[in-house]
Amino acid sequence: MNLQKYKTEDFLEDKSFIDYVLFNSTEEGDLWDNFQANYPEKIKEFETAKSILLGLKSKEREFSENDLEELLVDLKGRQSASKSIQISSTNQNGWFGIQKIAASIVFILLAGVSYWYFSLPVEQIQETTIAIIEKINPKGQNSTIKLKDGSVVRLNAESILRIPEQFKSDLREVELIGEAFFEVAKDSSRPFIIKTGNIKTKVLGTSFNIKSYPEDENVKIAVVTGKVMVGNLDSLETGEEVLLIPNQMATYHKSTRLFEKGSFNPDDVIAWKKGVIYFHEAGFEEIKEVLERWYGVEFRVKKQVDFGQGFTGRFEKESLETVLKGLSYAADFDFSIEKDIVLIK
Amino acid sequence: MGKVNYSSEEDEKLWEAFRRGSEEVFSKIYKQHFPSLFNYGIKLCEDEDLVKDNLQELFLTIWKNRQNLGDAYSIRFYLLKSFKRKLLRALKNHKRSLTNRIDENHYNFYFEFSVEAKEMDLERSQEQFLLLKNGINTLTSRQKEAIYLKFYNGLDYGEIAEIMSINIQSTRSLVYEGIKGLKNIFKKK
Numbered sequence: 001m002n003l004q005k006y007k008t009e010d011f012l013e014d015k016s017f018i019d020y021v022l023f024n025s026t027e028e029g030d031l032w033d034n035f036q037a038n039y040p041e042k043i044k045e046f047e048t049a050k051s052i053l054l055g056l057k058s059k060e061r062e063f064s065e066n067d068l069e070e071l072l073v074d075l076k077g078r079q080s081a082s083k084s085i086q087i088s089s090t091n092q093n094g095w096f097g098i099q100k101i102a103a104s105i106v107f108i109l110l111a112g113v114s115y116w117y118f119s120l121p122v123e124q125i126q127e128t129t130i131a132i133i134e135k136i137n138p139k140g141q142n143s144t145i146k147l148k149d150g151s152v153v154r155l156n157a158e159s160i161l162r163i164p165e166q167f168k169s170d171l172r173e174v175e176l177i178g179e180a181f182f183e184v185a186k187d188s189s190r191p192f193i194i195k196t197g198n199i200k201t202k203v204l205g206t207s208f209n210i211k212s213y214p215e216d217e218n219v220k221i222a223v224v225t226g227k228v229m230v231g232n233l234d235s236l237e238t239g240e241e242v243l244l245i246p247n248q249m250a251t252y253h254k255s256t257r258l259f260e261k262g263s264f265n266p267d268d269v270i271a272w273k274k275g276v277i278y279f280h281e282a283g284f285e286e287i288k289e290v291l292e293r294w295y296g297v298e299f300r301v302k303k304q305v306d307f308g309q310g311f312t313g314r315f316e317k318e319s320l321e322t323v324l325k326g327l328s329y330a331a332d333f334d335f336s337i338e339k340d341i342v343l344i345k
Numbered sequence: 346m347g348k349v350n351y352s353s354e355e356d357e358k359l360w361e362a363f364r365r366g367s368e369e370v371f372s373k374i375y376k377q378h379f380p381s382l383f384n385y386g387i388k389l390c391e392d393e394d395l396v397k398d399n400l401q402e403l404f405l406t407i408w409k410n411r412q413n414l415g416d417a418y419s420i421r422f423y424l425l426k427s428f429k430r431k432l433l434r435a436l437k438n439h440k441r442s443l444t445n446r447i448d449e450n451h452y453n454f455y456f457e458f459s460v461e462a463k464e465m466d467l468e469r470s471q472e473q474f475l476l477l478k479n480g481i482n483t484l485t486s487r488q489k490e491a492i493y494l495k496f497y498n499g500l501d502y503g504e505i506a507e508i509m510s511i512n513i514q515s516t517r518s519l520v521y522e523g524i525k526g527l528k529n530i531f532k533k534k
Binding site for chain 1: 479
């Protein structure tokens, strides 16, 4: 080990350094504490490695000696109790205590929702007799639509919302092409359903965002408040459904027909509502589509643009030119804007 | 949270004593590894009860089968690997499973950026802090897992590769590419 020759990566391969930064280990602590004084020429690498590690600091649950003793008691109890181990519901003090109770309440609620979801009739017979109203937003324009049940829909650009003139007595169903933010009025006797292609999203009172442009590779449903159940019509029989709680987002990949569940930052996903363009690991194709939609322009691409692992960033109420400048910084391309045409070269 | 370094010699001795039936050593192994296994499990499924139950079952099983277990040069690696396999299987069978497709190649790894600006070096600008935060949140699930296993559990690339069912080369590049992106953030200044 020759510290003089250490690069950032070498620090990150050094277990003693990792222990020092992440776990405040005191072994060799002196070496690292005095590192700056002894190796001034390596400070930059040292600091960068340290920042990266600190950035990777995870919220780890800590267990005290007492917690671990209780867990061992629990373990021994299981050993003698029975051969088949059930998911425990007895041991409510100690361990996770209150969290455990909370978790089971949530589960009961969720179970209720999912039962209700699947007991709904899939098709409604009288559907044909009800007139459908279409709200259409062209490129570069978004709008707010108030529904008769009190729900509010903020419809993004280049998007269509189809609403029945009258909701049914037991169901509120709308159809969306594109992207919208829903604030659904509570009405437990009439679930609210949004059809997007072959995806159905069912909710009680809640607010969430759906992004489902036909040309997108995936459909994204992001929940801000309340609970939402998302299902794929193709695979209802296989039970491919995803339950979402606040700050969770389901991404449905059209190619694999699979849902992926993850978290999201509400400020970012629904940024468009506030005039903010937000990209997360976006490739050029995605960026192009968003900008075409947002600014009502068309791209002519003469030189392929590569964002590598994807571009992440936000633009708040910026001109198209500013946005393109920012992007050209990240991926090295030139551009010009003439009327509605953006030329990438 | 324990340290990353464990000597394999010490592990071998402990494992041997455990296989001979020492309850005391079992407790020691349990206490030493439960926290990190639990924290790893939580990143795979976010369901504390499910993680805890499966972890308890795992320890019960190895206790019952202690005489039939093979050698373990690294107890942590052995436990992590067994636990992951068990937990993914449980997730797959779990009736309440939120996403349906779960197997060794399809699962999420939940790792959130949690450091506060004030914990970072004060010389670092706010901008770099935000970029780092962004950079970490944009790592892929696989990158996060490999990086987590490396830094938080001190596994070597061969061990990580085995736990993630990929080859060593891919493991290296998962970690390397992940770190490279983060490193670039600090280059610009």
